Amino acid sequence: MTGVPLSYIFRNLWVRKLTTALTAGGMALVVFVFAAVLMLASGLEKTLVETGSYDNVVVIRRSAQTEIQSGVAREQAALVAARGEIASAADGSAEVSKELLVLVVMPKRISNQPANVTIRGLSERGIALRPQVRITAGRMFRPGSAEVVAGSRVAKGFRGAGIGETLSLGGKTWTVVGTFDAAGSGFASELWGDVDQMMQAFRRSAYSSVIFRLADGADFEKLRGDLEDEQRLTVEAQRETLFYAKQSEMMSSFLSVLGTILSVIFSIGAIIGAMITMYAAVANRTNEIGTLRALGFRRRNILAAFLMESLLLSLLGGVLGLALASFLQFYTVSTMNWQTFSELAFTFSMNTRVVVEALLFALFMGLAGGFLPAIRAARLDIVEALRSV
Amino acid sequence: MGAFLFRLVLRNCLRHPLRTVLTVTGIIVAITAFGLLRTTVDAWYAGANASSASRLVVRNKNSLNFTLPLYYRDRIAQIEGVKSVSYADWFGGIYIVPKNFFPRFAVEPRSYFELYPEFVLSPDQMKAFLLDRRGAVIGRKTADKYGFKIGDQIPLIGDIFPGNWTFVVRGIYHGADSKTDESQMFMQWENLNETMKKLMPDHANEVGIFLVGLEHPEDAAMIAQQVDKTFANSRAETLTETEKAFQLSFVAMTEAILLVIQVVSFLIIVIIMAVMANTMAMTARERRGEYATLKAIGFNDRHVIALIAGESLLISLSAGALGTWLIYPVADWVGHRFGSIFPIFLVSAKTPWLAAAMALLIGVVAAVAPAWRAATLKVAEGFRGIG
Numbered sequence: 001m002t003g004v005p006l007s008y009i010f011r012n013l014w015v016r017k018l019t020t021a022l023t024a025g026g027m028a029l030v031v032f033v034f035a036a037v038l039m040l041a042s043g044l045e046k047t048l049v050e051t052g053s054y055d056n057v058v059v060i061r062r063s064a065q066t067e068i069q070s071g072v073a074r075e076q077a078a079l080v081a082a083r084g085e086i087a088s089a090a091d092g093s094a095e096v097s098k099e100l101l102v103l104v105v106m107p108k109r110i111s112n113q114p115a116n117v118t119i120r121g122l123s124e125r126g127i128a129l130r131p132q133v134r135i136t137a138g139r140m141f142r143p144g145s146a147e148v149v150a151g152s153r154v155a156k157g158f159r160g161a162g163i164g165e166t167l168s169l170g171g172k173t174w175t176v177v178g179t180f181d182a183a184g185s186g187f188a189s190e191l192w193g194d195v196d197q198m199m200q201a202f203r204r205s206a207y208s209s210v211i212f213r214l215a216d217g218a219d220f221e222k223l224r225g226d227l228e229d230e231q232r233l234t235v236e237a238q239r240e241t242l243f244y245a246k247q248s249e250m251m252s253s254f255l256s257v258l259g260t261i262l263s264v265i266f267s268i269g270a271i272i273g274a275m276i277t278m279y280a281a282v283a284n285r286t287n288e289i290g291t292l293r294a295l296g297f298r299r300r301n302i303l304a305a306f307l308m309e310s311l312l313l314s315l316l317g318g319v320l321g322l323a324l325a326s327f328l329q330f331y332t333v334s335t336m337n338w339q340t341f342s343e344l345a346f347t348f349s350m351n352t353r354v355v356v357e358a359l360l361f362a363l364f365m366g367l368a369g370g371f372l373p374a375i376r377a378a379r380l381d382i383v384e385a386l387r388s389v
Numbered sequence: 390m391g392a393f394l395f396r397l398v399l400r401n402c403l404r405h406p407l408r409t410v411l412t413v414t415g416i417i418v419a420i421t422a423f424g425l426l427r428t429t430v431d432a433w434y435a436g437a438n439a440s441s442a443s444r445l446v447v448r449n450k451n452s453l454n455f456t457l458p459l460y461y462r463d464r465i466a467q468i469e470g471v472k473s474v475s476y477a478d479w480f481g482g483i484y485i486v487p488k489n490f491f492p493r494f495a496v497e498p499r500s501y502f503e504l505y506p507e508f509v510l511s512p513d514q515m516k517a518f519l520l521d522r523r524g525a526v527i528g529r530k531t532a533d534k535y536g537f538k539i540g541d542q543i544p545l546i547g548d549i550f551p552g553n554w555t556f557v558v559r560g561i562y563h564g565a566d567s568k569t570d571e572s573q574m575f576m577q578w579e580n581l582n583e584t585m586k587k588l589m590p591d592h593a594n595e596v597g598i599f600l601v602g603l604e605h606p607e608d609a610a611m612i613a614q615q616v617d618k619t620f621a622n623s624r625a626e627t628l629t630e631t632e633k634a635f636q637l638s639f640v641a642m643t644e645a646i647l648l649v650i651q652v653v654s655f656l657i658i659v660i661i662m663a664v665m666a667n668t669m670a671m672t673a674r675e676r677r678g679e680y681a682t683l684k685a686i687g688f689n690d691r692h693v694i695a696l697i698a699g700e701s702l703l704i705s706l707s708a709g710a711l712g713t714w715l716i717y718p719v720a721d722w723v724g725h726r727f728g729s730i731f732p733i734f735l736v737s738a739k740t741p742w743l744a745a746a747m748a749l750l751i752g753v754v755a756a757v758a759p760a761w762r763a764a765t766l767k768v769a770e771g772f773r774g775i776g
Contacts, residue, residue, distance in 0.1 A: 019667055026667070069548050116454075276408055
């Protein structure tokens with residue numbers, strides 16, 4: 001004996017359109033929120049993962065958490081930059097960049113609200129160390145000049161950061177000569193200029209960090225040990241990938257806590273909605289269930305049919321919610337990263353994992369909501385069921 | 390008649406006890422969650438709300454990341470209408486692991502505590518703090534959380550101010566009211582400066598922000614302008630604003646997240662509205678025959694509408710009341726659990742009213758479609774479905 005035909009299940013959902021729409025709609029909203037949080041987390045992760053390269057090393061002052069807090073004196077930076085493990089470029093120069101990071105307050109284009117923007121001063125090789133960065137308009141800044149290039153998100157989001165515009169920072173006027181695309185990395189939220197110019201303007205005598213590429217990635221552990229043991233240095237070295245992942249630990253744990261709490265609360269609402277719907281479906285169709293049983297369908301067939309109906313309902317809601325959530329990909333979230341205190345822009349990013357998790361979540365709600373009603377349906381007594389009106 | 394209808398409504402509510410219980414549970418969860426999300430948003434603004442109108446914050450125009458020279462203090466103090474000037478530095482630092490977060494400031498103790506009367510410290514603790522260079526004062530909440538007592542040592546690893554630091558607890562302050570942040574730690578700025586003079590002479594005699602007490606709060610805008618004018622075109626230009634504006638600028642930087650929480654708090658109401666509307670639609674559909682009967686024996690449309698709306702409102706409002714009542718213990722629990730993220734987590738006076746209004750809205754919206762259908766139901770049609 002095969003189960004109850006699928007067409008019967010479909011028809012049941014179709015007959016009570018309003019109820020189906022309301023239940024699926026509620027679930028769609030829940031899935032939408034669930035997917036949105038996942039997309040936000042994966043967007044943040046993507047941005048930070050793509051900011052770092054595995055073979056790049058970031059050296060900052062010991063126990064400083066971020067480049068902003070760090071300070072590496074000139075002599076110390078020179079010692080680090082002279083290390084033999086650093087890769088050489090085609091022209092023989094070492095792939096190393098001494099950098100200065102400062103936060104400046106800039107007004108946003110839309111709201112005029114001030115927000116912290118990171119300005120990074122780089123050595124000449126600094127650009128080559130970030131192969132993902134590409135100038136999209138204008139040109140790169142000239143070393144030794146008061147020129148800067150703006151990451152795409154800064155250029156778009158902040159006043160005075162567009163190409164051809166000028167910025168007045170640190171008592172100096174800077175001309176934006178180009179904008180760059182950072183392939184979704186966090187650099188898109190930065191302004192870049194010449195490190196010596198920046199140190200002068202912002203009256204800094206120490207660098208924030210030294211970034212370099214290893215000739216052989218396997219040297220990292222040894223290099224780290226050496227740097228930490230060196231008496232004249234008070235620095236620590238980290239792989240760039242790990243460094244950037246750590247920069248947003250607070251934000252990503254906040255997102256995951258918020259996401260979990262919301263999902264739990266929301267799913268309770270949606271499961272209850274599904275339960276109400278399915279209990280009503282069973283109550284309304286007691287007579288039909290009796291008939292089906294009399295025709296020879298087994299209890300488990302009935303159980304499967306009702307569970308299927310509930311799962312279908314939640315799947316419908318899940319697909320709808322995901323469809324809604326996919327529009328979020330056009331939206332960029334721009335917020336302050338608590339650890340670095342600077343503006344960080346990232347997008348909602350949908351990937352297979354988000355889709356699968358959201359659909360599984362929807363099906364779980366359908367299963368949880370439909371299980372008890374389906375059991376009730378299956379346990380109905382044939383005679384009693386047939387007798388009911 | 391009214392009493393009769395009410396009895397009918399009550400009976401109707403209890404006809405499908407399971408369904409009613411489920412709906413009520415759903416609404417309670419939604420309303421409590423709504424209240425909690427609102428409280429989270431309020432917690433974000435807690436710093437701004439607790440700020441005083443008679444204090445100004447002076448910072449470097451470039452950003453908070455830049456410091457101001459200490460000698461600005463005297464120049465600011467000379468401006469007319471300025472009652473007192475204090476200064477502070479964000480110390481940062483790590484207590485064992487970065488997760489153990491509580492705000493730590495290096496301050497000039499005498500003027501700072503004068504300027505912040507909401508941090509209440511007993512005179513002898515204050516005296517002990519003043520006498521000990523390495524002394525520290527911590528908030529009651531932080532003291533409770535980590536079990537610090539007077540005389541305890543607090544080791545901190547410096548991140549902004551490098552090195553290993555040890556501070557001795559000389560006082561535990563408590564807040565003047567429930568809106569005061571009781572999680573902060575204060576140490577002596579002079580102690581830091583001594584070390585900076587040796588380690589990083591460039592950074593010595595530099596402070597993070599100046600805090601200015603005003604004689605008349607209404608002069609705030611004018612005095613702020615004067616401060617900025619005094620230091621215009623100097624090596625460290627200033628940006629002066631009221632403490633509230635200063636606090637709000639932090640809130641604004643995480644605006645995106647706040648917006649999400651606010652949207653979500655309303656989404657949850659929309660979701661539960663769909664659930665409730667569904668319940669009422671089903672209930673009314675099952676009772677079409679009854680409504681037809683009522684109409685046939687002389688009840689009019691208004692009575693039928695009252696019957697459906699009454700049931701919907703009875704369920705949503707009683708669930709709403711329970712949900713609103715639950716906001717308080719739940720917020721209390723969350724406040725204790727996440728005390729380091731949100732030092733102030735209090736249900737505002739507005740929240741329960743908003744929550745109750747949402748419950749009312751849920752009840753009304755859920756009743757609209759079924760009530761309209763029942764009212765426009767033709768008697769003959771209503772009987773058709775009955776065998």
